[in-house]
Amino acid sequence: MACAMLSIPASAESPGATPVLSLSGLSVTFDTPQGPLRAVQEVTLSVSRGECLGVVGESGAGKSQLFLGVLGLLAANGRAAGSARLDGQEILGLPAAALDRVRGARVGMVFQDPMTSLTPHLTVGEQLIEVLRRHGRLTRAAARERAQTLLERVHVSDAARRLAQYPHELSGGMRQRVMIAIALAGEPQLLIADEPTTSLDVTIQAQILALFAELKRTRALGLVLITHDLAALAGVADRVAVLRHGRLIECGPVAAVLKAPRDPYTRALLRDAEPGGGVPPAASAAVDAPRPPERTAALTLTDLGVQYDIRRGWLGAAARLDALTAVNLTLRAGEALGVVGESGSGKSTLARAALRLLEASSGRVVWMGRELAALPARELRGLRRDLQIIFQDPLGSLDPRMTVAEIVAEPLRVHERSLDAGSRGAAVTAALARVGLSPGLADRYPHELSGGQCQRVGIARAMVLGPRLLVCDEPVSALDVPTQQQVITLLAELRESSGLALLFISHNLALVRRLCERVLVLYLGRMMELAPTATLFAAPRHPYSRELLAAIPVADPDIQPARLARVRVGEPPSPLSPPSGCVYRTSCAQAGAVCAERVPEWEEPGAGEGIACHRWREIS
């Protein structure tokens, strides 16, 4: 299918009438031991100057391979066919030296993981200056000045100081801004961004998307934004191309595609992109149904704190990092509690401290009346059959040398030692069936499974002993959107059928909304707000909760650009030197004098609710 720019009036008005990049009949094929694999088939599309083309599809749709093919960056066994014209010049099949001049100088690229795209042992300034001098024959001083201008243009705060920093000293959002600055260094006509916000927090994602929208407007360059998230495109893209199984299945102006999608697959993607996922919220039933209030407390955290001493060198002074401060929380039996916050907010630390997978520095964890820290190692191991956890990285949490059956059987081997091999096998098969995996997968190895299947194996392993608490640490953030929905649905079903309590940690508020009855909002390791899910989403009390909710992209091109335009640029402060008083005050639009002086008290407006903010009554 073709996606010709001329047939669409919206883009015909774009400043450059001639397309900066036009692909026609572009195919990408990989030679594999099993024969040729056609990753991209006959794709025709174009991008003009000052226009943003959004390319969406789930993982494996060929959206990255399409542009890697155009730029001659395919793996050794891949080849591209068809035609790709950059400003009218055919670039497919150019010799390597000529392609090198095209990449960087005329086309800039930004990838998903800003850490691995930057060289760790060179400062940001050195990397930028290197690129600038290769393109522009500048003196060192001129290049340095230009590097600073570039950083300022992508809104890197304190640009002069950043030039002397190493990539690991920057936050993920800052690194992505630096990557964008490097991509812009050669004054390219075309910028290709491949999932530039996927590994970022929702607030930082909104900032980066706002930056792309601004660059498109002010720099008059063609922008290709590759993503799996339709909502992320709504505020930036002018046109959207939907890829599936390497074919272009729908293409048109963003309003047309998002509001009146023609293809059923686009409709499915759109449903997944809605907050709440479109599928009837599993939790809302649980929230509305009057639960007996006398449910017993299962897990109680009292003043829980985790601190790390960070030593610089052997003899250097130790700095103290408060990863988690004064968390008070009661999880009732059978309750689903969500924990949200940005990276560095202490979510994962909370999960691990609650299970005593790491030692808390202060406070107590009581599970069913027994304090975990006081238990000897052997008894704690026995108790672990009730307390299970599933992890963020589905593949990484499975031993690569074990088959699926061995992995799921491991808890039985530890806790049900009297079981013989036969009944253990039967239990494994039953556990696999419960998470929707066929018994035929039992003798596979983890790397032979898809991400979703791996996470199901992880859930089966956690569920095989029938635990009473399941801690989920970002269980779906490494999966693509349709798979996320399946795993969330599975978790909701398991909770319904077995009555286990869930501690669900995620930076994705939409997922928390579907699954949880109450939500805890963390910022820099401190509790900001605790509220029933419905209350939090309808009437958030804390300014930070409001900012989090506002940053969620909405798949509506009418309102999303305005939402992006309101995004404030800012980064959370370093946990090594948190602000005095309320830790959120430096990012808070409502902060007053009192916020810098005193740490806000934890107030409880209702049973099972709480808020830590001096001014919540005034601003609500």
Add this chain to the structure above:
Amino acid sequence: MSEVALVARRGLWSDARRRLRGNRAAAAALVLLAAIALAALMAPALSPWGYDSLDWQHLAQPPSLTAAHWLGTDRLGRDLLVRTLHGVRLSLLLAVLASAVSLLIGVLWGAVAGLAGGRIDGAMMRFVDVLYSLPYLFVVIILTTLFTRGSLMVLALALAAVGWLTTARIVRAQTLALKRREFIEAARALGVPPHSILVRHVVPNVLGQVAVYATLIVPQMILFESFLSFLGLGVQEPQASLGNLIFAGAQEMESAPWMVLVPAITLVLLLLCLNLFGDGLRDAFDPRER
């Protein structure tokens, strides 16, 4: 790409085998290695001569395919082919024994240190550092002089005492990397006791790297054994090892060059094969070589 992964059952080991077969140098090295090892094993059965039997009719005879001794004889009339094969046999046996012992100690030491962490790790690794800083030649010389000279067991122990240090360091580094992986944390969360984590999760996952290192440590051991025997500290006459054959041959180099060339070429060939194979194995286990 995921479709391919679903169609073909690929494992780390089967992948490695496939890549190894594709590497011609490594495959040829393996075949040659097997042939040498087989010949060394069968030598006593194939030849009418023993490693210490003297042929007074043919003293210091040069190699000739038509003569009774294909690769010639030494000054005492002992068949060089037979003695070289015996030397290969002894050298290989010693090297494999020493490598096995050093790998066993090294893997356990490194894995325990890495997994335990903290003070235990510090103490165990400082011990390794101290041993490292001792001049290993002195250690070996002292060991071999304290005990019976030329005893195979003592020699193997002496070689292993030096070899396990590097293994322990490699395994500890690997274990530290593994420890941060979520599946180790998952095992702890399941209540798997520490010794089971070590045996079931850590050791199997470092074996790939260790297997590769093993093929590189065996040639080191052969070389080291030859070196010791050359110095007269290793295998003693009339036993033959590659080292003492080369030593004996070197004394006759001017008048009878074949006496040093035959064992020397064999040693070079053996080391070359082992190194090529080890190299191929390392590439085969590296998934990026796919």
